Amino acid sequence: MRGFLHKINLALHETQTLLAIVASVLFIHAPALAASLDSRSVAISTAIPGATAQHAFAITVPSVAVMGSIVFEYCSNSPLNEIPCSAPAGLDVSAAILNDQTGNIGFAIDPGSTTANMLVITRPPLPGLIVPSSYVFEDIVNPSGASSTFVRIRTYGSTDGTGAHNDSGSVAFATNQPLNVDAFVPPHLTFCSGITVALDCTDASGFYINLSELSKATANTGASQYSGASNDPSGYNVTVLGVTMTSGNNTIPELSSPSPSLPGTSQFGINLRANSSPAVGQDVIGPGTATADTSYNLSNNFMFQPGTSLSSSSLSTEFNLFTVSYLVNVSANQAPGIYNTTLTFLATAAF
């Protein structure tokens, strides 16, 4: 009886051991897993959906397993090799060009194995080098949507990406619509006139010039200023409106062309320069591009032709400040009276 129990006990031990072995076979994942590609990334030249882009892959092969091909499989659903791949809409790698490669080199695109979403590069099988490697592809058409895309990278011993893969790893990139930044620069024409003005027109004062009693022997002078700027791409123009100095029906003749001052001769004119004869005025100042019209840009020469352009800029311009010099000479027979005139400086931009 004792011997029988002993045998039963031993049988139970054997059964337990057998079950343990069977269980271990059932639950142990026997096949060795492929190693993971290290330091892997994909840098895309543009994230714009549908754009033709450069995709630059970087990997470090972790083993010296024979490598005859590398597969880059683009999937929209998952980076995991175990899950069936959904090709990203709009993606097309079939026309990709392998532009550069480093590390494990000698690859060329395998057109026979490459599809719209799977890029296969091939070479004669060689042992892998455990070094950083890069593969730069041009002419890849990005997925058409703004989304994340996974690229499953696998190395193979075969030359066409078939059979069991050696090492693998996945990377991801995202496509996005570009960000637009908009702004509007409104049109402006800033202009001011006065006896004195600030360059940027933040100040302007005076509107009246009193030449006092006109001398027959010396030139009578005065000055005023105007300044302006405009962002009209075609610039702006300043004209002078008005008439020569008058007293009733009597007038002081205007200079119809640039002329020097001739004291004792009745004449009225203006210019925009610094003059020495007579000493009046100053040249234009300011960073702008406006210049005086030729007729008013001769030092010691004066002219007055209402409606003609005084100064202008052919393009948008910063501020320029012009000084208008007034010259009045009278002859001995100039009729007595109080002579005056009102001049208007008109700035025009076309926009």
Next chain:
Amino acid sequence: MSKYWFRQKARAKRLEALIYATILMLSVFSPVFMPGVAHAAPTLTERELQSTSARPSQTTDLTWIFDTTADVANIDHIEIEFCDTPLGTCTIVNTPTIAVSLTATLTNFTSGGNTASRQSGDNGGTDNQILIDKTTADAGASKDEATISLSPTDITNNAVANKSYYTRMRIYSDTGTTLVWEGVFAQSTSQTLTVNARVQENLVFCVGSTTINDATTTPGADCSAITGTTVDIGNVESGFTNVSPVATGNGGSNVNGIAMVRTNALNGVVVSYKSILNNSSGTLKVAGAACSGVVVTDQCFNAQGTTPGTFTAGTEKFGMVVAGVNCVSATAYTCNFGSGSYNLVRDVDYDGGAAPNNTYVSDSNMVSGTTTGQYAWDATAAADTIASSAGSATKVVDDEALILKFAVTASAATPTGSYTVQADFIATATF
């Protein structure tokens, strides 16, 4: 005398007969009481052999635990024979290796002192048996959980996985002649069980616009909440610098740009941008216009370039700054821009300049004078990094959002027009 002698003789004959009868009885039952027959020894009960490792070729600490029956006998020698089978001839293909020098610890014995040694098995095999010679023989009846434990380096498992072996224990009341208990224990090596799991690579990156203008208000839980493709920085007058968000009353859209990233890339993520060229220039410009260097009269704003600087109203410039890292949406870890605990770090050229790295750039709307923050803009279409987690202690990023401010100021001569620029934002993760 004669009667007395005969009585004594009769008594002697009866005694002799009794002796013979006793001898005869003993001879009848002799198989039952004959000592020294192995299979007749009581079996150890509650046998258990514990092993600290079943990995092939690994050392293991073996511990035998058992009970003895009520049979009365001493325990002096204990033999433990390692075999491939529980019975019969002993082979040692699957058995572990026994160290030359052994240390056995006995507990729940009356006395534990012993000398342990390796020897060849009684039933076959070489160096496959352990002999434990107790210093003092114990009374062995009814031992409860008697334990024999070897030192952790005494036994080295067989090199082959999933192999069973048996230890045959024999307990003698003397030095190996009188077997008083026996029992077999079983063990096995096993393949190590490797549990693999993969966390799939993840990169979610989105760009859009947002009304958020700080680092403390959530811009949305994740990229699904990010919309918009345009930031309008309004009507640009030369006396001000327009900095997003620009109020609608000033012609703006009252939004900033935003770029949100989530990735589990082990080596971090780099966020960069490229200005998109239009007629060879990637600055803020009237579409199609030709740009001429740094002049202000073309229909192109002068880009600040990659060296950041403050803007003075009226001096034509266009630029961008990452005003702050809004990580309110991050849930995977504690993230707070103000306290400097965030992973996606602004590039030095786009962090606002002199401000501390965790200070939000405060410029917004119409700024007169000089801006507080510094701005930069690369108009060459080269990729320019604006933020990265690659240098952070923790490189993964959970929905951290870069708040993008755009700034522009016009000179008096900046031509009127509708200006625009497009930027291509790219996230590159290294797994």
